[in-house]
Amino acid sequence: MVTVDQVLSTLGTVIDPDLKKDIVSMGMIKDVEINGNDLKFTLELTTPACPFNDQIEQDVRAAIAKIKDISKFDLKVTAKVMEGRSLSMDEMLPTVKNIIGVASGKGGVGKTTVSVNLALALAQTGAKVGLLDADIYGPSVPLMLGMGKSAMEVDNNKLQPAESHGLKVVSFGFFADQAHQAAIYRGPIISGILKQFLVDTNWSDLDYLIVDLPPGTGDIPLTLAQTIPITGIVVVTTPQEVASNIAVKAFGMFQKLNIPIMGVIENMSYFVCPNCTSKHYIFGKEGAKKMSETHNLPFLGEIPLNPGIMEGSDSGKPVLVTDPNSVLSQAFMVVAKNVAARCSMLASQLSEEMKAEVATQK
Numbered sequence: 001m002v003t004v005d006q007v008l009s010t011l012g013t014v015i016d017p018d019l020k021k022d023i024v025s026m027g028m029i030k031d032v033e034i035n036g037n038d039l040k041f042t043l044e045l046t047t048p049a050c051p052f053n054d055q056i057e058q059d060v061r062a063a064i065a066k067i068k069d070i071s072k073f074d075l076k077v078t079a080k081v082m083e084g085r086s087l088s089m090d091e092m093l094p095t096v097k098n099i100i101g102v103a104s105g106k107g108g109v110g111k112t113t114v115s116v117n118l119a120l121a122l123a124q125t126g127a128k129v130g131l132l133d134a135d136i137y138g139p140s141v142p143l144m145l146g147m148g149k150s151a152m153e154v155d156n157n158k159l160q161p162a163e164s165h166g167l168k169v170v171s172f173g174f175f176a177d178q179a180h181q182a183a184i185y186r187g188p189i190i191s192g193i194l195k196q197f198l199v200d201t202n203w204s205d206l207d208y209l210i211v212d213l214p215p216g217t218g219d220i221p222l223t224l225a226q227t228i229p230i231t232g233i234v235v236v237t238t239p240q241e242v243a244s245n246i247a248v249k250a251f252g253m254f255q256k257l258n259i260p261i262m263g264v265i266e267n268m269s270y271f272v273c274p275n276c277t278s279k280h281y282i283f284g285k286e287g288a289k290k291m292s293e294t295h296n297l298p299f300l301g302e303i304p305l306n307p308g309i310m311e312g313s314d315s316g317k318p319v320l321v322t323d324p325n326s327v328l329s330q331a332f333m334v335v336a337k338n339v340a341a342r343c344s345m346l347a348s349q350l351s352e353e354m355k356a357e358v359a360t361q362k
């Protein structure tokens, strides 16, 4: 006769490769039912976008196969995104589980292109995703998603985010004149406007809110990054930027402010020649990866330099929408899964810290 204890202690040997904890103590095993020799339970993963989801499922099946006497095994696999919440986020955005800031050392490295396609890739895994375009200097998210200026409405004194390809979108660009003026304001005023965008928007339940921050390491991106209760930042860079050490300046800035860095994405890494189909690393190979290792930061992946990405962005039809199964889209998907995995890790750390903080307040 199989027992629940036996099942749980066997499953306790399965370790989440990212979180380095066993899946039972993480609460990932739910609704265990044993009927004679028939076993049934649910495996609740920490995000639908984790790159290790298949591996965890295989490890679970392999562990269960070791228990003799089980004649029928029925496994349901679901995913519930972990909350990467700080206490301040509880007050500001109670329905948003994780906020991911996208930053860059300078403009034009493809930060917005990456933000848009990252958001779309996460949404394609089944997660609920919002996109906040906080790039006051050049709010280009509406353009990249092919949205008009009047896409947002106000209902009950709350902004209703515009919807595009399953994303909830809010952009400074929807208020073009204000955005134009905003570019001449100083940090505290912009920070006030951004806070209003965050708090006065009816985001509804979101697993991930991606925030496209202004580029650079100046006063405005810094103030904005501190205004938002961010779970973590991803830094977008290019091989040329790596060579000039600008990305390093960006990490240093966030680290000084104690804003967790989820990792580095290298954009325009290589070019795939249409004739020979091999990868050409025009500006040098794996520069951002090596730089990440030097600074002890996770490397989240590389995106090729490709005219299709540019045309998609510039014509309002991102590649993740027009050709989701293409090699280009897959490159964004790999990055999105790595971001989701890092986010689960930070969420797990934050939840420990919050528990400790609440305990000391008692």
Ligand SMILES: Nc1ncnc2c1ncn2[C@@H]1O[C@H](COP(=O)(O)OP(=O)(O)OP(=O)(O)O)[C@@H](O)[C@H]1O
Pocket: 104, 106, 107, 108, 109, 110, 111, 112, 113, 114, 135, 138, 140, 214, 215, 267, 268, 303, 304, 305, 306, 307, 309, 310, 311, 313, 314
């Ligand atoms: N991987 C890529 N391959 C080809 N073109 C790209 C790629 N990534 C971005 N681009 C193009 O480079 C230009 C700049 O990209 P984008 O607007 O995303 O940069 P950005 O870092 O957000 O700039 P800024 O912060 O100054 O607004 C755009 O024309 C975009 O289509």
